Each structure stands twice: as structure tokens, then as C-alpha cells.
Amino acid sequence: MKLIIAIIQPNRLEAVKEALSEVEVVRLTVMDCQGFGRQKGQTEVYRGRELTVNLLRKVQLQIAVNEEFVEPTINAILKGGRTGETGEIGDGKIFVLPLEDCIRIRTGERGSEAI
Secondary structure, rough: OEEEEEEOOOOOHHHHHHHHHOOOOOOOOOOOOEEEEOOEEEEEEOOOOEEEEEEEEEEEEEEEEEEHHHHHHHHHHHHHOOOOOOOOOOOOOEEEEEEEOOOOOOOOOOOHHOO
């Protein structure tokens, strides 16, 4: 079992959800978050003054999957989350972490059956 965490642009969320549903990944958690990477924020003009916004709005996805769904999930996120054919700075990151256990609260099932 793996926990896949993806940080993506908010405007790419629907495309990622569609790509995930195409590979039959239908369970995910979505959270609003803020951060910056290489782009180091952006400059905006507010009331005639230039302001630097260090933290940009992002969306974090958390998806718990069994081993056979790891690569299809990653490829779906890449397909839906990438801007254009080659992508752009700020498109996001994908992290794949080992998932020690999973418990379904309703039934008490554990492990890959609970996912």
C-alpha cells in the first residue's frame, strides 16, 4: 500500500479527477493549501503598490492505493496536472510514501481490503 500526495494547481483539479476516474481511482481527499517552489511567489499590484505574494494557492490530493494502482495513479495525475504538452514551473509535485496500515472505521477491515 502507498499514500500518494500530489500538490497541483487549483485550476487543474477537475482534469486530474477525470484522469483518475479513467484509471478507476475514485477515492481521494482534496485540501486547499498554500506554498511556493521555484517560482518563489508572484508580484501583484494593489492600490498602486507592488506587493510580493510569497505563498501561492495550491490543492493537495491524498490518495491511498494498493501496489497495482501506484503507476496508473501517478500517470493520471501527470496527465491531468501538467499544463500544456511540456508543463510549466508551478505545475506541482507528487510524493509516494509507504502506507503501513489502513483501517475502515465502519467494518474494522485492515490493510489493502480497507482501501
